[in-house]
Each structure stands twice: as C-alpha cells, then as structure tokens.
Amino acid sequence: MLRPWLAFGFVVPSVLLLGGACGGGSSGGPSTSGPLDEDDGGGGTGAAGLPCDVDKVLADHCRKCHASPPQFGAPMPLVTWENLVAPSLADPAKKVYEGVVERVADERRRMPPSPNAPLSAAEQKTLADWIAAGAPRGADRCDGPTEVPPANGLSCTPDLSLAPESAWEMPEAAGDEYVCWGVDLAKEQATHITAFAPVIDNTEITHHIVLYEAPSAYSRVPTPCDAGSAIAWRMVLGWAPGVGPLELPPEAGFPISTDPARPTHYVAQMHYSNPLGKKGAKDKSRIDLCTSAPRQHEADVMAFGSQSFEIPAAPPAGGLYTIDCALTVPSGFAGLHFFAAMPHMHQIGVAMSTTLTPAAGGPDVDLGTMSSFSFDAQAWLPVNATTQPGDVIRTRCSWANNTGAPVRFGENTGDEMCYSFSMYYPRIKASLWSWAVPASGPPIGATCN
Ligand code: HEC
Structure with missing residues (x-):
C-alpha cells in the first residue's frame, strides 16, 4: 500500500506540529535540501489571478506539493487561477477547484494528507465561498509576506x-x-x-x-x-x-x-x-x-490504549472493528501536563483518538486524534491537557481487517498496536512505573470494550 508520493523524496518544510516550535523539514546538509527549500517554484504567495485570501490558504497548505512543477507525486499545480479552473485530471468533466473543495473536507482521502494539519473551518470556508461565487479571477499581486518556511525550523542549534x-x-x-x-x-x-x-x-x-x-x-x-x-x-x-x-x-x-x-x-x-x-x-x-x-521539568512518554485485543477476521457491519478503552486518572497522575501525542497502530489501523473527560465537568479535551490514520505518516500532534484525579482518559482504535484472519496485539508487521504515545512532564519516578502501564489493562491500566 505504497502511495506514490511517499516513494519520492520528501523534505517538506513548514508543518506546525508543536505550537510554533517547529517548521522545518529536516535540518542542514546539502543532501537534505529538496526543491522546496528554495521555495520559489510556486511555494510562496504569488496570487497569479487568485483572490489573496484563497491564495494564502493554498500557499500555506497545498503548494509544498501542488507547486509548479508538482512535487512528491501530486498530480497538478495549484498556483495560478488558470490552474484552478482547468479540467480536473481525475474527471475532466469537473474543474480542478471542484475537487479542491471535495478533498479538503474528505475524511478518508483528506488534502493535505496526514500528518499535515487539516484546513481550519475558516480556511475551508474561504475556499468554499470563493467557489460558490463561481471562482472569479482575483488579484494579480498580493502584498504581505510570502510564506517561505525556513529550511530548518529549529530555534536551537543541534550539538x-x-x-x-x-x-x-x-x-x-x-x-x-x-x-x-x-x-x-x-x-x-x-x-x-x-x-x-x-x-x-x-x-x-x-x-x-x-x-x-x-x-x-x-x-x-x-x-x-x-x-x-x-x-x-x-x-x-x-x-x-x-x-x-x-x-x-x-x-x-x-x-x-x-x-x-x-x-x-x-x-x-x-x-x-x-x-x-x-x-x-x-x-x-x-x-x-x-x-x-x-x-x-523532565519530560517523558507514556502510552494509552491497550496491549490485549483481538481483531476478528470477519469485519463487523460498517467494516471497522473498534476498541474503546477507558482509564480513570489515579491520584498519582495529578497535575501531569501533556503536550504532544503520537497515535500508533500498524498497517490495518484506520482511525485513533484519545480524549480526556475532566472530572470537574466541561468539554472533553483532545489528547491526540488521527481520524484518518496511516502507518506511513505518524507524527507528534500538539495537545494541551493537565490531568486531575478522576478524569477519564479514553482511547479508541479502529481497524479495517482485510487479512482474512484474526489479528492480535504484537510488534510484528502482521500484528497490531493501539498505543497513543503521549509526551508529558513532570516525569513519573515511581519504581514500578513503566511507560506501558496505562495501556496494560486492569487493575491499573485501562479497561477496554
Ligand atoms: C504532502 C503533499 C500534498 C499536499 C500538502 C497537498 N496535496 Fe493534494 N495531492 C497530493 C497527492 C500525492 C495527490 C494524488 C493522490 C491523491 O489523489 O490522493 C493529490 C491529489 C489532490 C487532488 C486530486 C486531484 C485529481 O485531479 O485527482 C486535489 C483536488 C488536491 N490534491 C488538492 C489539494 C489541496 C486543496 C491541498 C491543500 C489544501 C493539497 N491538495 C495539499 C499531495 C498533496
């Protein structure tokens, strides 16, 4: 299940993963600078006939791949107005812009592909409003900074x-x-x-x-x-x-x-x-x-989820098998601050989420969600939550088992996992503590249904 763009080179700058902290693809070294590091091949805002707000959304989220010429297996550029009103490659009866509104909202085949962050609701609306108005031609130039991400988004120097x-x-x-x-x-x-x-x-x-x-x-x-x-x-x-x-x-x-x-x-x-x-x-x-x-603070990683499950050979109605694990935060977990999460499954994993339901009431807090999980695109997601005793942490893993046989927890490629690796501080120092305890099942770990 190799998607073509993953097989090409990919030094893709500019995904904001941890609140402004990062931005680069990979740092330094001549062999790491792909065409995107130079960026002027259409990566910035040029507004060649596009309204400036539309241009900015495409520049920020699409042109690292949909540049001119396209990169990493993307089929077409999204740089000029002419690019957007051209016939779609997949369906020449449609315009490219019709595919654009579809794909940015398509959970299963979302653009930009994960782990790149999806468009915000406001950004989706900017595109949808323009297209609803008939995709009129806009400005030939937009002022404002051209988004040229630094080749290496680090604020520190590696030593x-x-x-x-x-x-x-x-x-x-x-x-x-x-x-x-x-x-x-x-x-x-x-x-x-x-x-x-x-x-x-x-x-x-x-x-x-x-x-x-x-x-x-x-x-x-x-x-x-x-x-x-x-x-x-x-x-x-x-x-x-x-x-x-x-x-x-x-x-x-x-x-x-x-x-x-x-x-x-x-x-x-x-x-x-x-x-x-x-x-x-x-x-x-x-x-x-x-x-x-x-x-x-000393940071550390722990994993929510489960180490014991069996995904049945025959998929249930809807094609997905889901486990839902709940862990009530014990007093030893009070005041842990979670700042990043990495949902981890293997090849047949399709969706995973972890949420925290505060004991004190109020809305659930996201602890890492990948609504379309891909084994080839795992990344840390920014989260922001502090635990209190009695909070409930729930992890849901969904698989589409197309192997024809039951699949169990394990490290081999043919096995599966349901770990939401979560970065937090301060580090738990109890002697019997291990990162896997929250996923290790009752009595201390989560109970799964
Ligand atoms: C990391 C690279 C990457 C980014 C970023 C990206 N795309 Fe794509 N896009 C691709 C690849 C690869 C394909 C072809 C495979 C596919 O259709 O899934 C594609 C296909 C498409 C298609 C279908 C084209 C057709 O005619 O079949 C549309 C529409 C699209 N992208 C829109 C966008 C939009 C809009 C954005 C930004 C909001 C975006 N993409 C961001 C890589 C990317």
Whole structure:
C-alpha cells in the first residue's frame, strides 16, 4: 500500500506540529535540501489571478506539493487561477477547484494528507465561498509576506547527533525494508534533550523513521530489525514526509543518563522503500539533537490504549472493528501536563483518538486524534491537557481487517498496536512505573470494550 508520493523524496518544510516550535523539514546538509527549500517554484504567495485570501490558504497548505512543477507525486499545480479552473485530471468533466473543495473536507482521502494539519473551518470556508461565487479571477499581486518556511525550523542549534555507524545499502530487489540501529548516550553533566531533528540523507528511499528508547543496547550497524525485541521499546519520535523537527516546550527536556555504565539506549527504526528497484541506493540519515542544561521539568512518554485485543477476521457491519478503552486518572497522575501525542497502530489501523473527560465537568479535551490514520505518516500532534484525579482518559482504535484472519496485539508487521504515545512532564519516578502501564489493562491500566 505504497502511495506514490511517499516513494519520492520528501523534505517538506513548514508543518506546525508543536505550537510554533517547529517548521522545518529536516535540518542542514546539502543532501537534505529538496526543491522546496528554495521555495520559489510556486511555494510562496504569488496570487497569479487568485483572490489573496484563497491564495494564502493554498500557499500555506497545498503548494509544498501542488507547486509548479508538482512535487512528491501530486498530480497538478495549484498556483495560478488558470490552474484552478482547468479540467480536473481525475474527471475532466469537473474543474480542478471542484475537487479542491471535495478533498479538503474528505475524511478518508483528506488534502493535505496526514500528518499535515487539516484546513481550519475558516480556511475551508474561504475556499468554499470563493467557489460558490463561481471562482472569479482575483488579484494579480498580493502584498504581505510570502510564506517561505525556513529550511530548518529549529530555534536551537543541534550539538549532538544520533547516527548509524555506517550507511545502509538497500538491496535492489527489496521493495520495503525495516532497518534498525542503536546509539547509547551518556553525559557527564546533567543534560536535557530539547529538540529532535531528523536529517534525511537519501530522500529517494527513506520512507519513515521511528525513534525509540530501549531497555538495552542495539547494534550501531544498520541491520534488518529484529521485530521481537521491539515490544519493550518506547516511542520517542516519528518522522514522515510533512513532519518537521520536534522541539520540547521551554520548561521541559528529556534527561540523558549521567551514568556511563547505564547509558540511555536509543534505537532508530528506518523504513526504506525501493519501489523502482534502484541499484546501490545508500542511506545514512541521522537524528540531530539540541541539548541544554537541565530544564525545570523532565519530560517523558507514556502510552494509552491497550496491549490485549483481538481483531476478528470477519469485519463487523460498517467494516471497522473498534476498541474503546477507558482509564480513570489515579491520584498519582495529578497535575501531569501533556503536550504532544503520537497515535500508533500498524498497517490495518484506520482511525485513533484519545480524549480526556475532566472530572470537574466541561468539554472533553483532545489528547491526540488521527481520524484518518496511516502507518506511513505518524507524527507528534500538539495537545494541551493537565490531568486531575478522576478524569477519564479514553482511547479508541479502529481497524479495517482485510487479512482474512484474526489479528492480535504484537510488534510484528502482521500484528497490531493501539498505543497513543503521549509526551508529558513532570516525569513519573515511581519504581514500578513503566511507560506501558496505562495501556496494560486492569487493575491499573485501562479497561477496554
Ligand atoms: C504532502 C503533499 C500534498 C499536499 C500538502 C497537498 N496535496 Fe493534494 N495531492 C497530493 C497527492 C500525492 C495527490 C494524488 C493522490 C491523491 O489523489 O490522493 C493529490 C491529489 C489532490 C487532488 C486530486 C486531484 C485529481 O485531479 O485527482 C486535489 C483536488 C488536491 N490534491 C488538492 C489539494 C489541496 C486543496 C491541498 C491543500 C489544501 C493539497 N491538495 C495539499 C499531495 C498533496
């Protein structure tokens, strides 16, 4: 299920993932600068005949792909008025703009594709109003800043790197390959990681990356992943096209071990694709880190969801099988501040959401929702919630099981997961605590239906 644009290079700047904190695709290095970093190929606001408000929506959300020429597998440019009133490629009886209003509101095939943020209601209305008025020609020029996202949206300068010992060479025959390498970190001085910035070396074969913290060391030499060992790995970062670096809020950081005998173990899981069967394709992508003296709070990751479920072979009516897990926040969870979430399932996952229902009343707070989940587009979503005892945290995972057999929880590609990895501070330090406890089932973890 390889979508064509994922197979191309993708250094896509400018997705705002964490409240203004990020914006870049990947940082630095000549091999990372795709055509978008230069951006003038139609990426900015040019208003070639489009009303300025319409032009701005397209510039902000569409032209990193629908540029002229189009990028990453997008079929057409959305740059000039002529582009918008041209016949649609999919259905020449329609105009391109008709497809535009349809696709920005289409949950299943939404544009821009996840993990890029959907248009706001106001932005959708700007497009819909213009189209309802017959898509009239607008200005030839718009004043105001052209949105040229910085090539590297980091506000800090990376001073440490997680990198493999050697490059991985993609076998010519392999369509897809999962490759892992590990790095151990220890610092003499107490140190916090404040930002993670993937630097993609070979944009033609690098499909997505997941960075984990692991209980034990993993070889630094890239090798096909040993799936069994990943069960105890805790996700720290995900990268997919459209995702910028992750910067933590200024009050929090990830501590690095200060004990060289017990370093922090990181494992990068690289997903490579070689759909065109290129010969000798090599990659040495890395993850740059910004570090600083310890910040006020230690950040950490925990997972909501479930570790025990069975998705039946025969899909129920509607085609989706959903589990709904509820966890009542115990007193030990009081005052935890959640600032980012990464919903994580495998290949047959189609939708996932986590919400917090405050004990004190009031509306539910979003703790990470991907209404159209794709395994190839996992990313941290900004959330903002503080827990109080008695709050109820609910995680729902939905799958479309087309495998013809029941599918259970597990790390292998054919297994499934329902983890909403959630970043929070201050870090829970209880000795029996583990990141997976909230997803581990009763009596302490969630109860699922
Ligand atoms: C990350 C890249 C990317 C971004 C950003 C993006 N698109 Fe697309 N778009 C694609 C790709 C790839 C396709 C072709 C596959 C498909 O139809 O899903 C496509 C297809 C489309 C189509 C269908 C074209 C046809 O004739 O079949 C429309 C309409 C569209 N996009 C509109 C938009 C709009 C409007 C935005 C911004 C609000 C946007 N897209 C943002 C990548 C992107």
